[in-house]
Amino acid sequence: MQMEKNICFLGAGSIAEAMIAGLIKKQIVDPSNISVINRSDKQKIERLMKMYGIKQPVNKYQTISSAEILILAVKPKDIWEVLQDIYPYSHSDQLILSVIAGVTTDSITEAIHHHGPVIRAMPNTSAMVGLSATAIALGKYAKKKHSEVAQSILRAIGTVTVVKEKLLDAVTGLSGSGPAYLYYLVEAMENAAVELGINHKTARELIIQTIIGAGYMLKETNEEPVILREKVTSPGGSTMAGLEVLKEYQFQNAIDQAIKKATLRSLELGKMMMKIQ
Numbered sequence: 001m002q003m004e005k006n007i008c009f010l011g012a013g014s015i016a017e018a019m020i021a022g023l024i025k026k027q028i029v030d031p032s033n034i035s036v037i038n039r040s041d042k043q044k045i046e047r048l049m050k051m052y053g054i055k056q057p058v059n060k061y062q063t064i065s066s067a068e069i070l071i072l073a074v075k076p077k078d079i080w081e082v083l084q085d086i087y088p089y090s091h092s093d094q095l096i097l098s099v100i101a102g103v104t105t106d107s108i109t110e111a112i113h114h115h116g117p118v119i120r121a122m123p124n125t126s127a128m129v130g131l132s133a134t135a136i137a138l139g140k141y142a143k144k145k146h147s148e149v150a151q152s153i154l155r156a157i158g159t160v161t162v163v164k165e166k167l168l169d170a171v172t173g174l175s176g177s178g179p180a181y182l183y184y185l186v187e188a189m190e191n192a193a194v195e196l197g198i199n200h201k202t203a204r205e206l207i208i209q210t211i212i213g214a215g216y217m218l219k220e221t222n223e224e225p226v227i228l229r230e231k232v233t234s235p236g237g238s239t240m241a242g243l244e245v246l247k248e249y250q251f252q253n254a255i256d257q258a259i260k261k262a263t264l265r266s267l268e269l270g271k272m273m274m275k276i277q
């Protein structure tokens with residue numbers, strides 16, 4: 001059943017577009033109930049209107065005040081300006097759903113000057129193909145019914161897991177940024193493959209299927225990754241030789257540090273937002 005709610009996106013970047021595409025493709029919301037406000041880039045809005053049939057707001061502030069759900073999808077550096085601009089038109093009957101890294105529900109609540117429900121989400125760019133791993137956390141005024149609405153919106157772009165808000169920065173470092181770590185790995189695998197004489201197209205096909213296959217193995221077999229790894233690794237074989245090099249270069253330590261640094265950065269982004277206030 002379609003959700004009969006007016007949704008207004010603030011920010012029309014890649015995450016907003018992925019969400020719009022998912023909501024329409026899965027018929028969760030009728031395009032006529034979606035509007036998008038972007039600071040600049042008229043062409044982008046026109047493309048979104050043409051592609052998805054969404055509405056162009058005639059009056060920005062009327063659109064904001066009549067929306068039942070406001071989705072905040074600008075970069076962290078722009079959120080303070082957005083909240084300053086919209087707070088006189090936002091009200092406590094609206095659900096505010098933010099996908100912005102680092103920015104806490106408390107700081108949003110403080111900036112909008114009312115006690116309406118705020119939910120913070122961290123999706124990832126696999127949202128574009130409906131496969132985001134999204135985590136959400138409820139702000140102090142959000143209830144179960146708001147969580148259900150947020151989850152039905154976010155399920156349009158993949159899976160949704162509810163976590164405590166204090167974990168969302170770690171989620172950002174883990175699964176928000178996670179696709180970038182995997183793409184970085186793919187870049188390295190491709191370079192090595194080409195140097196070894198495999199053509200680029202073949203290398204790409206083999207790597208994609210390897211990643212999909214490993215992902216499915218983890219999901220379908222429920223085996224621990226260490227067990228799956230051991231099953232690939234014959235004693236004295238080629239995998240063991242490869243893994244020894246990864247150990248020598250402290251691969252696991254590098255991943256550990258990357259996730260922790262990304263988590264810290266997410267926290268810093270949130271604190272910067274507090275300082276702007």
Ligand SMILES: NC(=O)C1=CN([C@@H]2O[C@H](COP(=O)(O)OP(=O)(O)OC[C@H]3O[C@@H](n4cnc5c(N)ncnc54)[C@H](O)[C@@H]3O)[C@@H](O)[C@H]2O)C=CC1
Nearest residue numbers: 011012013014015038039073074075076078100101123124
């Ligand atoms: N790209 C990613 O992998 C993920 C991003 N996020 C979060 O989603 C948010 C958006 O990210 P992207 O979509 O990648 O960014 P983006 O840069 O593609 O899009 C942001 C959009 O906001 C618009 N904008 C800026 N100021 C505005 C204002 N005052 N009013 C209206 N629109 C304004 C910009 O013109 C731009 O189109 C970020 O806060 C990011 O932390 C969350 C999860 C994953």
Ligand SMILES: O=C(O)[C@@H]1CCC=N1
Nearest residue numbers: 101124172175176177
């Ligand atoms: O890099 C960023 O800040 C955003 C948050 C998670 C993925 N991209």
